[in-house]
Amino acid sequence: MLARPVPLLGLVALGYLVLQALLVxxxxxxxxxxxxxxxxxxxGVPDAVFSAPRARGVTWLVAPIVQITTDPVAIRWWMMxxxxxxxxxxxxxWTRLLTPxxxxxxxxxxxxxxxxVWYGPQVMPNLYVAFGAVLAIGSxxxxxxxxxxxxxxxxxxxxxxxxxLRPSDVLxxxxxxxxxxxxxxxxAAAATILVAAALGSVPWVVEAYTSFGSLxxxxxxxxxxxxxxxxxxxxxxxxxxxxxxAFCRPCDIPLDxxxxxxxxxxxxxxxxxxxxxxxxxxxxGFAMAAPYLFLVDYAAPRFLLPAYALxxxxxxxxxARFRPPFAVLLAAYLVVQFTAFAGVKGQDYPLRQFQxxxxxxxxxxxxxxxxxxxxxxxNPAHQFLTGCEVRIVKPGESVAEAAEGIPGVVATLSQKTxxxxxxxxxxxxxxxxxxxxxxxxxxxxx
Numbered sequence: 502m503l504a505r506p507v508p509l510l511g512l513v514a515l516g517y518l519v520l521q522a523l524l525v526x527x528x529x530x531x532x533x534x535x536x537x538x539x540x541x542x543x544x545g546v547p548d549a550v551f552s553a554p555r556a557r558g559v560t561w562l563v564a565p566i567v568q569i570t571t572d573p574v575a576i577r578w579w580m581m582x583x584x585x586x587x588x589x590x591x592x593x594x595w596t597r598l599l600t601p602x603x604x605x606x607x608x609x610x611x612x613x614x615x616x617x618v619w620y621g622p623q624v625m626p627n628l629y630v631a632f633g634a635v636l637a638i639g640s641x642x643x644x645x646x647x648x649x650x651x652x653x654x655x656x657x658x659x660x661x662x663x664x665x666l667r668p669s670d671v672l673x674x675x676x677x678x679x680x681x682x683x684x685x686x687x688x689a690a691a692a693t694i695l696v697a698a699a700l701g702s703v704p705w706v707v708e709a710y711t712s713f714g715s716l717x718x719x720x721x722x723x724x725x726x727x728x729x730x731x732x733x734x735x736x737x738x739x740x741x742x743x744x745x746x747a748f749c750r751p752c753d754i755p756l757d758x759x760x761x762x763x764x765x766x767x768x769x770x771x772x773x774x775x776x777x778x779x780x781x782x783x784x785x786g787f788a789m790a791a792p793y794l795f796l797v798d799y800a801a802p803r804f805l806l807p808a809y810a811l812x813x814x815x816x817x818x819x820x821a822r823f824r825p826p827f828a829v830l831l832a833a834y835l836v837v838q839f840t841a842f843a844g845v846k847g848q849d850y851p852l853r854q855f856q857x858x859x860x861x862x863x864x865x866x867x868x869x870x871x872x873x874x875x876x877x878x879x880n881p882a883h884q885f886l887t888g889c890e891v892r893i894v895k896p897g898e899s900v901a902e903a904a905e906g907i908p909g910v911v912a913t914l915s916q917k918t919x920x921x922x923x924x925x926x927x928x929x930x931x932x933x934x935x936x937x938x939x940x941x942x943x944x945x946x947x
Contacts, residue, residue, distance in 0.1 A: 506596035506604050513605055514589035517612040518581055521621040524842060526850055527577040530857040535624040536881035539576070543567040547890050549881035553713060553722035556705050558666035559626040571885075577622040584621035584628060588612055591632035594639030594655050595814070598646075606817035611810050613835060615842035616802045619747065626666040627803040631810035633662035634674050634789060637694075638782050638811060641678055644690050656690060657697040663807075664701025669723075670789060670807060671698045677785040728798050735793050738800035740765060744841035747849055750799035761837050768809065771816035779815035786811030853882075859931035860886045863912065863942045866929040871909035875900050876920070883914065894920075904945055911945040919943045 531539060537549040541557070542564040566579040592608045599607065611617055611631075620628045637659025644652040660678075664671040675698055682691035709719035724730040728750075738752035743765035746754070756762075772783050790808035797804070823830065860883050868874075872889040879891045889912075894903045899922025904911045913923050914931075917938055926943035933939055 506599075506601045507593070509601055509605050510589055510592055510596060510608060513592075513608045513612060514585045516609070517588050517617075517621065518585035520612065520618050521581045521584065522578075524618055524846070525577070525581075525622045526846075527574045527622070528854075529577065529622075529850055530573055530853040531576070531624065531882055531885060532849075532853055533881055536885040538624050538626075539563050539567060539571070540881065540885050543571050543885075546571065546885055546888055549884055549891070551712075552726050553719050554669075554726050556626065556666055556668055557708075558662065559624055559629060561665075562629065563624045576624065580622045580624060587629055587632040591635040591810070592639070594636065594643045594652070598639060598642055599814070599818075600821070603814075603817050603821045606821055607813045610817060610820075610834070611813045613838055614809060615744070615838045615845065616806055616809070618838075618842055619845055620803050620806070625803060627806045630663050630666050630670050631806040633659045633666065634670075634785065634807045635659075635782075635810045635814075637663065637674060637678060638785050641682060641687075641690055641694075642781060645682075645685050645687055648687075648689070653689065653693055656693050660694050660697035661701035664698045665704065668702045668705045669792070671701065673788045673792060674785060674807075677781065677788045681781055730792075730796050731798075733796060733798040735795055735797045735800065738798075739794060739802070739805060742800040742802055744837070745802070745845040745848070747803070747845050748799075748801050750801075752800045761841055764834060764837055768812050768816055771819040772812040773815075775815035775818040778818055782811045782814040855932070856880070856882065857886060859940050862929070862931045863887065863914070866942060867944055868910055868912045868942065873904070873907045873909065873911050875903050875907075875911055875913045876915075879914075899923075900943075913943050914940070915943070916940055 537551060537555065538560045540546045540549040541551060541560045544567070562583055563576065563580065566575055569575070588608060588611075592604065595604055595607070617628065636655050640652050640655030640659055643649070644656060660671060660674070663674055675694060679691060679694050682688075682694060705719075706716055709716045713719035713722055738749060740762060741752060741754055741756060742749040744758070744761035769787075772779075772786065776783050786808045789811065790805055793800075793804040820827065820830070863883075864887060868887055868889065870888045872887060873892050874884060874887065874889045875892045875894060877894050879893065884891050889910075892903050892907060894900055900913050900920045901922030903922075913920055913926075915923075919926065919928065919941070920943070923943040923945075926945050929942050929944065930938045931940040931942055
């Protein structure tokens with residue numbers, strides 16, 4: 502039984518679930534982006550501002566569990582199970598295309614990437630874009646060899662899923678998959694790609710007209726949020742952040758421990774060795790990496806998850822041919838990944854829990870619904886935890902002016918000193934260092 506590819510893939514997916522459960526703290530508070538996505542579907546939680554680049558796909562993935570509870574532990578476990586199921590479904594078409602050894606290597610190496618483990622339990626779209634891309638390319642190759650209803654279903658699901666999660670990413674995936682289908686004269690596959698991508702993009706396009714004025718206006722606004730889409734040294738930034746941090750903007754970090762970054766260069770190099778055998782996943786991986794390497798002026802390792810997943814297939818085909826040094830190389834890879842994971846976890850987890858702790862102090866101080874958080878910028882994670890509405894202070898406006906006419910509890914969060922207009926409000930210290938306040942909340946007197 503264990504020589505069969507499907508059960509082997511199932512074991513890899515189960516191992517991925519175990520890794521997440523063991524390594525990622527289930528009580529980890531939702532961060533900024535997660536809170537934005539989750540708030541859209543969580544009953545009783547005000548919707549955080551949904552900026553132009555975002556799409557609703559991942560909100561629908563988290564929706565079932567938040568109808569029951571918004572407890573982060575439940576959300577983490579739900580997302581862990583979804584991620585493990587996603588890994589299995591993504592590589593399922595490849596069970597007919599790869600040898601069992603290459604299949605297990607490709608899925609296993611991707612599942613043990615620090616980025617894959619860290620983001621498995623999180624409410625973020627990039628991992629699921631990776632799964633959709635692998636499913637789509639695998640289904641396309643399966644349809645090329647032997648057209649079937651299941652093959653077309655996988656192709657449609659992959660492209661529609663990527664479009665619902667990140668519409669811009671589906672364009673780069675289609676740049677490779679569409680011409681490949683036409684080159685092979687698989688007209689039905691080409692039509693499936695076009696229709697599925699279009700249907701998956703419909704919610705984003707409709708929202709562009711209802712909330713942003715037009716599709717072009719939303720596209721322009723999305724570019725502004727990203728800091729402008731223009732030639733940029735994203736390659737260098739992603740390289741520096743390949744083993745952490747989880748977000749690098751501006752990415753002016755030093756090149757500490759460069760030996761932890763070797764894997765990032767080795768992956769495409771190994772993939773190129775098997776270019777003749779696996780040209781489509783190779784080209785698709787490079788295409789999906791391109792905008793983040795050359796057009797984005799900061800780094801987030803999760804952006805490259807789709808590229809990593811696709812490149813793992815030709816890279817695994819190369820690695821499977823290694824003989825004596827294979828075990829040594831695999832051990833080195835795992836050591837590097839888990840070292841990087843420990844570093845990112847050591848940075849992010851304490852920060853998230855620290856913020857959750859001082860938000861609980863805000864609640865204890867009286868910031869309870871109905872309430873409004875006022876500020877130049879308000880962290881959606883704070884909004885999610887308090888359940889408060891948000892009022893953004895406009896340029897030239899004081900906090901007191903922004904709070905005028907707002908019923909219920911009004912509070913503002915700041916570091917060390919009260920913001921302009923809130924000096925006379927009730928002051929509560931949330932965190933301090935060496936006896937001096939580092940975070941305070943000012944609550945409008947009743």
